[in-house]
Amino acid sequence: MASSKNVVFDIVGTLVTYDYLYDAIDRRLGDRLRAEGIKPYILGQMWMETSEREYTNLSISGQYAAFGEVFEALFYRMLWMCGVKEPRKFATPADLEYIMSEYTGLTMRPGAAECVKKLRDAGFTVWAFTAGDLRRVGGYFAKAGIEMPTQHLLSCDTAGVGKPDLDAYRPLLGRLMDENEGKKPWFAAAHMWDVSAARRTGFKGAYCTVLENEPLTQLFGEMDVIDDTLPGMADKIIASQAA
Structure with missing residues (x-):
């Protein structure tokens, strides 16, 4: 089947990197974390990956919550x-507030x-389809000087169905x-699970x-x-379009 000249992008993790967030964790908690034998980057990676899992689990079980809410709660x-034996003594609400504010950067x-x-x-025509909230994700484009018309910027929050549920796509x-x-x-992403699910729906x-x-095509196709x-x-x- 021929393809149209529309490309839908996942945003955070694909066009947008997590590095600034992981650097913020290091700035705020780095010395404390390293004293516990924890690399700030590993905490950030684990936090993000676990948030994606719990966001998806909440969505498929009928209790959708916005990704930012899930991320902060975890x-x-x-x-x-x-x-860390006593997390709420190790890090203060102000520490968490700082990291969440840097998440917008x-x-x-x-x-x-x-x-x-x-x-x-x-x-x-380039589209953006995100699990994040539209204001935050739209800000990433604006700060980078990349025009993204609001009508082409879409969020799972609108329908309350999270990727990779096929009904989200x-x-x-x-x-x-x-x-x-x-x-x-087309659907384009740097998360194999995301583009794989989109492809199964017909993208x-x-x-x-x-x-x-690692693409891991043996798992994702x-x-x-x-x-x-x-x-x-x-x-x-x-x-491919021209072929």
């Missing part, structure tokens, strides 16, 4: 799971702006196929290894496009 649990990955520009210059897929004579739109799949390194960089992924989408 902070002290993560400290305890890392071996995430930055685009190197190559993200180039990736979006390449696609737009080739005639693609289907409304947008149906809309884009209806508007493009049944042609498949064409583009995966970038910049976050996870083959992709239409895989590349190690965001601009390279854009080039392959464009080339």
